[in-house]
Amino acid sequence: MRFPARRELLISLALGATTLGLGALAGCGGKAGDAAETSLKRVEATKTLRIGLEGTYPPFNFQDKDGQLAGFEVDFAKALAAQMKVKAEFHPSPFAGLLGALESRRIDVVINQITITPERAAKYDFSRPYTVSGIQIIVRKGQAGIATPADLAGRKVGVGLGTNYETWLRTNVPTAVVRTYDDDPTKYQDLKAGRIDAVLNDRLVAADFVKTSPDFVASGPPFASQGMGVAMLRDPAMKVTIDEAIDALRANGQLAAISMKWFGQDVTK
Structure with a gap:
C-alpha cells in the first residue's frame, strides 16, 4: 500500500x-x-x-x-x-x-x-x-469478518498499553472493546485462545510476525499512515x-x- x-x-x-x-x-x-x-x-x-x-x-x-x-x-x-x-x-x-x-x-x-x-x-x-508505516489488523488464521477498521466495532481488540494503536482505536472505533497489554506474546496468546478477536500492530512488525507464526494472518490493507x-x-x-x-x-x-x-x-x- x-x-x-x-x-x-x-x-x-x-x-x-x-x-x-x-x-x-x-x-x-x-x-x-x-x-x-x-x-x-x-x-x-x-x-x-x-x-x-x-x-x-x-x-x-x-x-x-x-x-x-x-x-x-x-x-x-x-x-x-x-x-x-x-x-x-x-x-x-x-x-x-x-x-x-x-x-x-x-x-x-x-x-x-x-x-x-x-x-x-x-x-x-x-x-x-x-520509518514510515501504518496500522495492521492481525487475526487468527481462518477467521473471517475482520479486515477493515469498521469491522473492529464491537470486537475485543488487543493493543499495546500506551501505544498509538490504543489511542487510535479509542478515538476512531469507540465501540471496540479495548484490551491493553504490556507485551506482545501475551496478546497473541489471547488471540490464539479466542479471548480477543484481533490485534493492532505496526504493518512492518505484522509482516515479519506472520511469516513465522502460522496461527495468524495480516487481515486487510494497512491504514492510518504514521511516521516514527x-x-x-x-x-x-x-x-x-x-x-x-x-x-x-x-x-x-x-x-x-x-x-x-x-x-x-x-x-x-
Missing part, C-alpha cells in the same frame, strides 16, 4: 514543535528548559547516548538467541550514535515506561517506533521520521544534531542498507 507523502506529516511535526509550554517536569525541579538544555551537553561530555527501547519488539528491537539486543532500531541507533561520535547505551523498558524514563532524564532519547502525533509533538521534540521519530526532551541543539546525523545516514546509504537488511525494502521514506 502506498502511503501519503511525508510533507503533511512533517508540517504537523513542525507545528507541534512550536508549541512550547512543557512546564516543570515532575520530580525534575527547576524549569523544563533548564533540564532540556543539558541534554546534548551531557551526551557530549560523557560520549554516551542513552537509548530507551523495549527490547521485545521484533524486528525492530529484540533479544537474539545469544541474549543480545538486535533488530532494525538497534542497528539504526548504533549507526546514529557512531555518526554523532558517541557510544550507544541501551536501556530496555516496557513501552508504557519509556517516555517516563525520558522525562526523568534516565535516558536521552527513545528509539522504539514512537509515532509522531500532534499530542506528543506538543510535549517532546522529535527527529525527522526514520527519535523522541527527546525539548532541546533545539539536540534535535538539530540528531536530524543532521539521520540526514547523513540517509545520504551515505546506511539507513537504506539497514532497512534492506531487516525488511528487504526501504521503509525509511
Whole structure:
C-alpha cells in the first residue's frame, strides 16, 4: 500500500514543535528548559547516548538467541550514535515506561517506533521520521469478518498499553472493546485462545510476525499512515544534531542498507 507523502506529516511535526509550554517536569525541579538544555551537553561530555527501547519488539528491537539486543532500531541507533561520535547505551523498558524514563532524564532519547502525533509533538521534540508505516489488523488464521477498521466495532481488540494503536482505536472505533497489554506474546496468546478477536500492530512488525507464526494472518490493507521519530526532551541543539546525523545516514546509504537488511525494502521514506 502506498502511503501519503511525508510533507503533511512533517508540517504537523513542525507545528507541534512550536508549541512550547512543557512546564516543570515532575520530580525534575527547576524549569523544563533548564533540564532540556543539558541534554546534548551531557551526551557530549560523557560520549554516551542513552537509548530507551523495549527490547521485545521484533524486528525492530529484540533479544537474539545469544541474549543480545538486535533488530532494525538497534542497528539504526548504533549507526546514529557512531555518526554523532558517541557510544550507544541501551536501556530496555516496557513501552508504557519509556517516555517516563525520558522525562526523568534516565535516558536521552527513545528509539522504539514512537509515532509522531500532534499530542506528543506538543510535549517532546522529535527527529525527522526514520520509518514510515501504518496500522495492521492481525487475526487468527481462518477467521473471517475482520479486515477493515469498521469491522473492529464491537470486537475485543488487543493493543499495546500506551501505544498509538490504543489511542487510535479509542478515538476512531469507540465501540471496540479495548484490551491493553504490556507485551506482545501475551496478546497473541489471547488471540490464539479466542479471548480477543484481533490485534493492532505496526504493518512492518505484522509482516515479519506472520511469516513465522502460522496461527495468524495480516487481515486487510494497512491504514492510518504514521511516521516514527527519535523522541527527546525539548532541546533545539539536540534535535538539530540528531536530524543532521539521520540526514547523513540517509545520504551515505546506511539507513537504506539497514532497512534492506531487516525488511528487504526501504521503509525509511
